Amino acid sequence: MKKLALLLLILNLIGSTIPLLAQLSGQNIAEFRYGENPEFDDSQNSVSIYDRLVIDYDYNQFKLGFTVEQYWSQFDERNYIAPNQVRLQYKSDNWDVKLGNFYEILGRGTMMRAFQVPGAVLDDLGDKTRSYFHRDFVGGLVKYQQENWSVKALAGQPLQYVFTPLQDYEIRRPDSVAVVGGDYQLKSHKVEYNIMYLTNDAGEKYYSMTNLSGKILQNLSYYTELTFDHANGIIGDNESYAWYFNLNYNIGALSLSGEYKDYKNIILGQAEAFNEPPALVKQHTYRTLNRSTHIPLPTYEEGWQLEAVYFFPNASTLTFNHAAAINQLGADNPVFTEYFLEYGTYIGETLDTKFYIDYSNSEFNGELDRYGIGFDIDYALDKSTINIEWEYQTFERFGTQVNNTLVSLGYSKGSKFSASVLTEYSDDANIIEESQDFKFWVGTNVKWKPSFKDTFLLFAGTRRGGPACTSGVCYEILDFEGVELRYTRRL
Amino acid sequence: MLFRLLKDYKMKKIFTTIIVVCAFATVQAQTIKNYTLQNIENQRVNLHDIKGDKLTVIDFWTTWCRPCKKAIPQLNKIYKQYKGKGVQVIGLNSDGPRTVAKVPTVSKGLQIQYPILIDMNSEIMNAHNFSTFPTLVIVDETFKIKYIHEGFVPGDEEEIISAIEKQLTK
Numbered sequence: 001m002k003k004l005a006l007l008l009l010i011l012n013l014i015g016s017t018i019p020l021l022a023q024l025s026g027q028n029i030a031e032f033r034y035g036e037n038p039e040f041d042d043s044q045n046s047v048s049i050y051d052r053l054v055i056d057y058d059y060n061q062f063k064l065g066f067t068v069e070q071y072w073s074q075f076d077e078r079n080y081i082a083p084n085q086v087r088l089q090y091k092s093d094n095w096d097v098k099l100g101n102f103y104e105i106l107g108r109g110t111m112m113r114a115f116q117v118p119g120a121v122l123d124d125l126g127d128k129t130r131s132y133f134h135r136d137f138v139g140g141l142v143k144y145q146q147e148n149w150s151v152k153a154l155a156g157q158p159l160q161y162v163f164t165p166l167q168d169y170e171i172r173r174p175d176s177v178a179v180v181g182g183d184y185q186l187k188s189h190k191v192e193y194n195i196m197y198l199t200n201d202a203g204e205k206y207y208s209m210t211n212l213s214g215k216i217l218q219n220l221s222y223y224t225e226l227t228f229d230h231a232n233g234i235i236g237d238n239e240s241y242a243w244y245f246n247l248n249y250n251i252g253a254l255s256l257s258g259e260y261k262d263y264k265n266i267i268l269g270q271a272e273a274f275n276e277p278p279a280l281v282k283q284h285t286y287r288t289l290n291r292s293t294h295i296p297l298p299t300y301e302e303g304w305q306l307e308a309v310y311f312f313p314n315a316s317t318l319t320f321n322h323a324a325a326i327n328q329l330g331a332d333n334p335v336f337t338e339y340f341l342e343y344g345t346y347i348g349e350t351l352d353t354k355f356y357i358d359y360s361n362s363e364f365n366g367e368l369d370r371y372g373i374g375f376d377i378d379y380a381l382d383k384s385t386i387n388i389e390w391e392y393q394t395f396e397r398f399g400t401q402v403n404n405t406l407v408s409l410g411y412s413k414g415s416k417f418s419a420s421v422l423t424e425y426s427d428d429a430n431i432i433e434e435s436q437d438f439k440f441w442v443g444t445n446v447k448w449k450p451s452f453k454d455t456f457l458l459f460a461g462t463r464r465g466g467p468a469c470t471s472g473v474c475y476e477i478l479d480f481e482g483v484e485l486r487y488t489r490r491l
Numbered sequence: 492m493l494f495r496l497l498k499d500y501k502m503k504k505i506f507t508t509i510i511v512v513c514a515f516a517t518v519q520a521q522t523i524k525n526y527t528l529q530n531i532e533n534q535r536v537n538l539h540d541i542k543g544d545k546l547t548v549i550d551f552w553t554t555w556c557r558p559c560k561k562a563i564p565q566l567n568k569i570y571k572q573y574k575g576k577g578v579q580v581i582g583l584n585s586d587g588p589r590t591v592a593k594v595p596t597v598s599k600g601l602q603i604q605y606p607i608l609i610d611m612n613s614e615i616m617n618a619h620n621f622s623t624f625p626t627l628v629i630v631d632e633t634f635k636i637k638y639i640h641e642g643f644v645p646g647d648e649e650e651i652i653s654a655i656e657k658q659l660t661k
Contacts (some may be wrong), residue, residue: 025521027620054620058522063618091524093537105612108588115587115613118622145527147535188533214533221533221595246592255596278588283555307593311600315564352561352645376557380645414650415642452639473587490620 026055026065026491031121031130035482039465040128048073050121050130055491063089067101069165071129078129082165085136096143101136104154106179106194110227110242111209111268112137113276114158117470119488123478127164133475135161135274138173151182158274174270175200181209189214200270206230207268219250227266227275240265242277242298253311261325263298273298276473280305281323282340283469288393288404289358289372291466294336295474297364300328303336316345327364334363352378367402370395374406384413387420402428418447424464431464457486523549523634526615528583528608531595538615539634541606543579546637546658548651549628551616553586554597556624562643563601569652570605578655580605585613585624629654 031050049072056065067085071078085101103114116134123130139156157173165172181194189212196207211225222245229240243262250256259280268275277298282305284290303325310318321340326333338360346352358372374391387410394403403426410420422445427438443461450456465479525539550566552559563582570580584594584607591611598607610616616626619636629638629651638654640647 023521025619027622056618056620093525103612103614103617105588108591108611113588116617118613118616150527185535190529190533190535219599223592248592248595250596250599253600255600257593257596259592276588278592280589283590285555285557307596309596309600311602317600378645383646385644412644415640415644415647449641452641455641469589473589488622 023058024055024491025058026053028053028489028491029119029121029486030489031484031486033480033482033484035480035484037123037128038479038481039123039125046073046075048130052121052132061090061092063087063091065089069132071131073129075128078127078166080129080165084132084165094145096141096145098141099139101138102141103134103136104141106181107192107209107211107225107227108223108244108278109276110225110244110266110278111194111196111207111275112158112177112179114274115276115473117473117475120470120475122475123480124162124164125476125478126162127166129164129166131164133161133473135159148185149183151180153180154178158269160269160272160274162272171271175268175274177274187214196268198268202270221248222246229266232265238265242266242275244278253313255309255311257305257307259305261296261301261303263296263301265300266298279474281325281336281338282307282321284340286356286372286374286376286391288374288391288406289340289356290469292360292362292367292370292372292393293467293469293474294323294325294338294362294364295467296325297327297329302326312345314346316343318343329364336360336362336364350380352380366397367395368397384411386411397428397430400429402426404428416449418445420445426464453490455486455488457484457488459484521619521636523615523619523628523630523636525634526610528610531598531607531609536606536608538581538608541579541581542630542632542634543577545577545632546579546655547630547634548578548580548655549583549630550580551583551585551621551624551626551628553584553624554590554593555586558643559625560597560601561645562625562627562647563603565643565648565651567602567604569648569655572652573655576659578659582607583615584609585611585616587611587613627651629658631658 029052033048036044036046051070053068056063065087066083069084070081073079087100087102090097103116106112114135114137120133121130122133137156137158139154141154143150143152155178157176160172163172176199178197179194183190183192192211194209198205198207207227207229209227213223215221224245227242228234232238232240234241241264245260248257261278261280263277267273277296279296280303281294305323307321319342323338325336340358342354342356344354354376356374360370361368372393376389379386389408391406394401405425408420408422410418412418422443424441425438432439441462441464443459443463446458448456460483463480465477467474468477525537527535527537530536566580582603582605586594588611591609594609623641625643627640628636630636637658640651
């Protein structure tokens with residue numbers, strides 16, 4: 001650690017000496033916790049600290065950076081300090097060369113997607129520790145581009161993100177891949193092709209991915225992508241492919257989008273998938289709906305999503321969304337369907353309101369006739385805003401009716417300060433104790449941003465866990481009771 | 492409990508790191524490099540080719556972010572107000588594969604007047620450790636970052652206009 005501090009100091013001195021040539025940048029997230037994760041049977045009244053430091057050093061076209069992640073608690077076996085990422089990049093107008101850890105997506109992710117969810121720190125149920133939610137790629141990438149075309153080659157090992165830094169390198173990165181590809185642009189149409197060689201303990205495989213996108217008419221655009229396994233192809237008993245298709249159309253103030261998916265046996269990776277075919281289910285910002293999302297099963301999934309948005313002249317919007325997904329699990333074909341309607345409007349100059357109604361069925365989760373209703377109202381005062389949210393959800397699971405309610409009251413003063421109280425109620429038998437009829441969560445969130453460099457986030461109370469989706473990726477949040485303080489410092 | 496943690500688990504190492512970094516790291520103005528991205532007309536565009544003569548306002552947004560959509564009408568007004576004064580506005584969309592299909596329709600529906608570029612890999616966001624949507628950045632003619640604003644609530648547009656005016660008068 002002393003060496004790290006010394007390195008930072010030297011980098012800083014160099015940066016200060018020749019500020020026009022070089023720049024140091026980075027971010028540190030430090031999170032202090034006192035409380036417990038109810039899922040961890042032994043974590044009552046525990047103290048823990050999570051820290052993630054990112055430092056990058058720029059010099060002309062070069063960039064050198066590293067990330068150090070650490071977690072400390074009173075449980076030795078959960079603690080770690082991990083120099084998680086090292087990266088070197090050369091970037092010019094035509095060349096982009098990366099070595100070490102990097103993020104990259106091919107097409108819409110049916111073949112490969114390496115990503116991070118900014119600011120998301122996950123509790124791991126297996127290792128009972130905490131780690132940053134990212135799935136990077138370690139290796140090398142070379143990209144060369146001209147005005148109408150580009151070529152690239154990459155090789156390395158993707159991270160299986162469910163494994164924390166406590167696990168060995170071989171467990172976290174069991175797959176090795178090599179990809180060569182390129183794209184060509186002709187007017188408003190673009191075609192891209194990539195071929196991948198994948199090797200792991202299960203053997204060797206080759207995959208191809210092609211996508212085509214463009215505009216058919218002034219207001220009509222399309223995108224289609226196909227990834228398939230060379231050995232099994234797109235027809236036959238062992239078919240292995242992902243096909244995605246999207247159309248967008250605008251007519252005046254009406255916007256329409258339609259998407260179709262057909263995924264068969266297309267999980268790339270030995271333990272977890274390092275590809276991420278598009279879900280085609282609306283990513284809701286309403287918490288009860290976001291938690292009830294459908295998570296795609298690329299072993300066999302077919303479905304579509306349709307969305308229509310009408311923008312009124314007075315800045316009101318009406319949104320309708322319909323999503324459907326059909327899975328195959330042995331002899332079962334569980335179906336997911338959702339219909340969502342939202343109306344947002346301004347009342348006078350001070351009230352910004354949104355109302356929604358949602359109806360869905362998730363046979364996979366055994367949740368039928370799932371109704372959701374709610375509103376989100378912002379009342380603008382002079383340089384401050386009061387926010388009220390209310391959500392109610394009810395559905396039937398195996399003959400039992402489940403009710404979820406959420407109420408939030410918030411106050412914000414510009415973007416510098418905000419505070420809110422969030423309460424949730426549920427009588428879901430899957431969550432409450434046997435001795436309880438219902439469960440109640442109350443949490444307070446305070447955000448203070450004294451400058452663009454510093455952000456403090458304080459949570460105190462009880463937080464309800466469950467699936468959450470952000471940036472198009474879904475993950476599991478665990479329940480938490482206690483106090484959590486996060487300090488983010490931009491360097 | 493915290494004292495015990497500090498003593499037993501060498502927590503001072505963490506604090507040493509944090510203190511050293513925060514106290515000694517002097518920030519030089521960062522520069523946003525040139526990237527080639529697709530626009531919503533499905534054409535390849537170099538970020539630096541569409542800059543403003545004096546300033547460029549870059550808005551990092553997504554279709555699923557509610558404050559982002561609240562900010563867009565205000566950015567339309569800023570774009571109209573300053574486009575003749577050497578200020579460009581660019582919307583840098585960071586929707587991932589799950590929601591990127593909606594970018595053209597939402598952009599057209601919201602009648603966004605300024606150019607929209609799509610960075611589905613969030614490469615520029617990640618390169619500068621931006622972690623909030625929306626994040627608004629003002630850069631000078633050499634793409635050196637002069638101002639950063641995270642989040643959006645009504646009234647923030649005044650602060651953004653004030654920052655533009657301040658940079659224009661420098």
